[in-house]
Amino acid sequence: MAEEQKKIEQMVHELNHQQANADVLRTNVEAVEAQINQITITGVTLDGITKAEEGQEVLLPIGSNSFVFATLANVQKVILGIGSDVVIETSIENAQEKLAERLQELRGISTTLQNQLGTTLQRIEELRATVQETYNKMQQK
Numbered sequence: 001m002a003e004e005q006k007k008i009e010q011m012v013h014e015l016n017h018q019q020a021n022a023d024v025l026r027t028n029v030e031a032v033e034a035q036i037n038q039i040t041i042t043g044v045t046l047d048g049i050t051k052a053e054e055g056q057e058v059l060l061p062i063g064s065n066s067f068v069f070a071t072l073a074n075v076q077k078v079i080l081g082i083g084s085d086v087v088i089e090t091s092i093e094n095a096q097e098k099l100a101e102r103l104q105e106l107r108g109i110s111t112t113l114q115n116q117l118g119t120t121l122q123r124i125e126e127l128r129a130t131v132q133e134t135y136n137k138m139q140q141k
Helices: 002-050 092-140
Strands: 057-063 066-071 077-083 086-091
Touching (some): 077 092
Antiparallel strands (some): 057 066
16 A cells, blocks of 8 residues: 555656646747737738828827827838847837748747647646546545
């Protein structure tokens, strides 16, 4: 019985580890999905700017489903964040290309994370079933 008890303790330890891993993966998936949403909104905004004219008043999204009124001074160039708090001035077309590249990369990362999460959740369910089965057998003896 001591051997079965030790086996249960090891499985519970692994179960706790897998659950912590799943929590981290969920957090990472949520962070990547938030970035995907932000880039998508930015893309829609840039699309709108390409159809606008200089001096035109527009509603500019500022996040949280909130907007400000703004007057476009330049519809040819934007300031684009390229990471590590570094920004560049570039054409709207180039910004759209860069954002599309980021979006594709993030979607790949999201898919990978979701696959890892699925595998981890499956392992958790397997461990739970094995722990329960081992415990039940131990109780029957």
